[in-house]
Amino acid sequence: MSQQTPHLLQMLGQLIATPSVSSTTPEHDMGNLSVITLLAEWLNNLGFQTEIMPIPGYPGKANLIATLGKGPGGLVLSGHTDTVPCNEELWKSSPFSLTERDNRLYGLGTCDMKGFFPIAIEAARQFINTPLTAPLIILATADEESSMSGAQALVDAGKPKARYAVIGEPTDMTPIRMHKGMMMESIRITGRSGHSSDPSLGANALDAMHSVLSELVKYRNHLQKNYQHSSFSVNVPTLNLGCIHGGDNPNRICGQCELEYDVRPLPGMDLSLIREDISKRVRPIEDMFGVSIDCRPLFPGIPSFETAQNTSLVKMAEQLTGHSAEAVAFGTEAPFLQALGMETIVMGPGSINQAHQPDEFLALDQIKPTVEILTRLIQRYCVDIQGDATSA
Template identity: 40%
Template sequence: FILEALKTTPLNKLNKPLYVLATADEETSMAGARFFAEQQMIKPSMAIIGEPTELVPIYKHKGHIAQSLHIQGKAGHSSDPDKGVNAIEIMYQAIGQLMDLQSKLKTQFHDEAFSVPHVTMNLGHIHGGDAENRICGHCKLNFDMRAVPELSDEQALAMIDEALAPVSAKYPSRLSLDLMYPTAPAFACRDEQNILALAEQLTGKKYQSANYATEAPFINQLGCDTIVLGPGSIDQAHQPDEYISLDYVEPTVHILQQMIKKVCF
């Protein structure tokens, strides 16, 4: 879309530089965006992160933390439970602590800008044991948290550790917690250059928040006004028949051209 928008743009007449950033590993580690944030090689005044927002400007979104909880038990024959340590039974207690934390987060951190206005925690995948007549020697739970901007990644991780501390104390050296990939912080636009008013003017749509995570918090660290804006719908994202309607082509190109004209000329 941006390359199409640049076809008729007189780049030799720009008053401000125009950068097109291509980043790697956006779906998991966001390594490319982290690199640009760490290097600070460019200092734009405004940035647009291309995501399927139905051309609605997104000015705020939740963060994402994914962790694996491992319980190390001691396998043995189920006929004599005292000779083993059942990892599933310990995981049951750990899940209870996480569910209590889930309830606490719902009431403690609230942001009405979001359609789901509270912090969410999802227990997404669990696996443990290998036979019905064998004491489970290992159990693993993968879960994630999506925090509002008020809750930092550091605070969220500390709350998870605190929630699991009683189980860890009861079963020393049997619990371990690992990040599945680096955390993605929540995001809120600075709006120091009035990008929100400009985006509303060009799209004809009021800016909104989103419950998913993007690279925006890292690009934001370059010191610029950042929004998330692009063609397509999040409803089609990560689906077997993922697509973007051709109806988006012309308006997307037009919005990008007008944004460049307003900011760079």
């Protein structure tokens, strides 16, 4: 064991004390290079070859690809280094200081998901002096909580290449083999303001938005009538009307109005086709009200994800955990790693119920079992491979 690489709780403490918030709001957004540098240093000390990959167009943000061993195939243990913003005044202890109480470790990112990295490193260091038949890759990404720019940069670069991938999002170590996609979209209507005493003086964007809302509700009903998936607790795609802003005074014709909404499509539903359908439905409203309508995504979106039930990694994870693979509604980086050709699951310590909440925590009793499960996955896919190590 390297004397220069801290033990598990020391690593977690340093990661929690290194803020790396990502946000769509510029005043909250910050870089993740300090976290990436820490991880690279620890993994270098253990003999990993490390590559820090800057994210094009996102200064101060980077991915880390750390590789132990060579050859085709192998296993990726992946996580994101960023956290959501937090309201410090709602925490009982500092969100940027690892605090132990009631057999729990509290801190921003303990379960979502900085806590996965020390656990993965603890499992990996058991193989430092073991000849690997296929490589072990620890992958750390940027901006999962906001833009998915880190995951997209990996797809654009075509790396890393491996056969299997485990993303350590908090699932209470239940393997997840599918999740819904996520779209966050905007519809902006531009009309013409004027004095409210004479509607003919303008074109009311709010009147037009009323019709847009009706079309979206009709479209939601259409989606839910035609698409169902019994594996999900909410077994239909959802469309949530999230927020709306428009106008500036009661006695002025509303000149501009904007709606922001989200869609959670099921596996097999294409994001671009959904956008196209919505645009076609609302476009006639322009002529009806004499307005212009601009439909645009707030970010590129997260595709839905599904790995087949009978794949090697799903069956192995079910065997090791004693849990059948499940489906969840939240989005992850899984479809991006899958696009790189990897058989992918989502499985990590902690509960999604603690994620994005004040007093986020990781239960201490989840650490040792997670290390043991990851150790057995590394043994299976990097040491004891049985003819399935070819690169996907």
